[in-house]
Amino acid sequence: MQTILGSNGQIGQEMAKALHQTYTKDIRLVSRKPIRVNATDELVSADLLKYEEANKAIAGSDIVYLTAGLPMDSKLWEAQFPLMMANVIKACQMNQSKLVFFDNTYMYAKTAAIQDENSPFEPVGRKSAVRAQLAEMVLQAMATSDLQALICRAPEFYGPGKTQSITNTMIFNPIKNKKSIKVPVSASTLRTLIWTPDASRAMALLGNRKAPMVKPGIFPVRIA
Helix, strand or coil: CEEEECCCCHHHHHHHHHHHHHCCCCEEEEECCCCCCCCCCEEEECCCCCHHHHHHHHCCCCEEEECCCCCCCHHHHHHHHHHHHHHHHHHHHHHCCEEEEEECCCCECCCCCCCCCCCCECCCCHHHHHHHHHHHHHHHHHHHCCCCEEEEECCEEECCCCCCCHHHHHHHHHHHCCCCCCCCCCCCCCCCEEEHHHHHHHHHHHHCCCCCCCCCCCCCEECC
């Protein structure tokens, strides 16, 4: 059984397609109101802020993909994301499930330096601090317990469907609607974007990879 937590989001939906096509038909989709992607998907309604529901959703899973998101509200992130992560980590430990956490690059320095697995966390702003906290929770659990996990880290999104990103909102959606676009960054600065179906396929590949895990707590795995 491979389980997607936060399955209604664009990454979760694409993950379900990628897993079904290449790796397994035994897929569980978890959300407050999950929506079936493939005919064989198992649907489980759960609130990840409640440990009992998170544990029930994860029970029997070999691999758990955490793709759940929250509205862009700093206070909400600070109150709910750490609790959600703590519940998921504990449930994965209890069920001996491998955790694959889909993360972003908020916690890294806002410079032109190339980012890699050894780049230090230098969060600026409340949301960045929360993302750093979540990553540290996973790395700490890997280092001090029997949690098998990896972190997939992606830059700014662009994509089809209901992809939520600045790029879609300010550039592609206005073009589609024949309106003026807005570019809130320097035109001379190179930026890295990732197509959401590619991000999901890469996450499925990493989750199903049989190669030995790296030393716990040191190297989050990057999608780039």
